[in-house]
Amino acid sequence: KQEVTQIPAALSVPEGENLVLNCSFTDSAIYNLQWFRQDPGKGLTSLLLIQSSQREQTSGRLNASLDKSSGRSTLYIAASQPGDSATYLCAVSNQAGTALIFGKGTTLSVSS
Amino acid sequence: ETGVTQTPRHLVMGMTNKKSLKCEQHLGHNAMYWYKQSAKKPLELMFVYSLEERVENNSVPSRFSPECPNSSHLFLHLHTLQPEDSALYLCASSPTSNRDGLLFFGSGTQLSVL
Numbered sequence: 001k002q003e004v005t006q007i008p009a010a011l012s013v014p015e016g017e018n019l020v021l022n023c024s025f026t027d028s029a030i031y032n033l034q035w036f037r038q039d040p041g042k043g044l045t046s047l048l049l050i051q052s053s054q055r056e057q058t059s060g061r062l063n064a065s066l067d068k069s070s071g072r073s074t075l076y077i078a079a080s081q082p083g084d085s086a087t088y089l090c091a092v093s094n095q096a097g098t099a100l101i102f103g104k105g106t107t108l109s110v111s112s
Numbered sequence: 113e114t115g116v117t118q119t120p121r122h123l124v125m126g127m128t129n130k131k132s133l134k135c136e137q138h139l140g141h142n143a144m145y146w147y148k149q150s151a152k153k154p155l156e157l158m159f160v161y162s163l164e165e166r167v168e169n170n171s172v173p174s175r176f177s178p179e180c181p182n183s184s185h186l187f188l189h190l191h192t193l194q195p196e197d198s199a200l201y202l203c204a205s206s207p208t209s210n211r212d213g214l215l216f217f218g219s220g221t222q223l224s225v226l
Contacts, residue, residue, distance in 0.1 A: 096158070
């Protein structure tokens with residue numbers, strides 16, 4: 001059974017720092033991996049989607065990498081800003097079905 | 113109009129009440145989903161509808177009853193809920209229900225069961 005783990009559960013950094021969020025999954029036979037952002041009490045916004053054949057995706061200050069063989073993904077945020085404060089969730093789509101399997105998320109707080 | 117709209121945003125109900133959550137998507141997508149997000153737990157997929165047909169039901173108790181009258185609307189009918197059903201209920205849509213996984217979420221309904 002696929003399980004997704006995100007470490008750390010919470011992270012506080014000063015504005016301007018570069019930071020890395022980690023995601024690991026137990027079954028490497030994934031179809032794709034997605035990073036989402038969730039603001040308090042709100043829905044999820046997709047940030048980056050990496051197909052299993054890809055190694056990374058970039059969007060602005062965000063860069064997500066994927067290492068399928070080791071079951072890991074990282075989300076790199078460059079020059080963090082207070083507006084980046086949110087919960088970041090990692091989710092994988094496996095080969096067998098349509099369901100995305102989510103981690104519990106990392107709650108990021110960026111102070112000015 | 114935002115892509116996926118959920119109403120109400122907040123709902124408080126007693127254990128004997130019957131209520132419904134509504135979701136509407138304006139993206140022309142063919143698949144719609146209900147997720148449950150409880151505190152300190154990962155998002156749990158509840159139901160998947162593709163072209164108004166239920167294609168997945170993840171062992172959800174019968175006190176939750178989904179309805180998809182057309183590809184733009186999705187309902188979740190609630191009756192005789194338990195306090196542990198209190199959670200954020202999120203609706204999502206995607207172009208298809210295949211493994212692409214590109215989901216667009218609504219803002220959710222925060223449900224409290226007293």
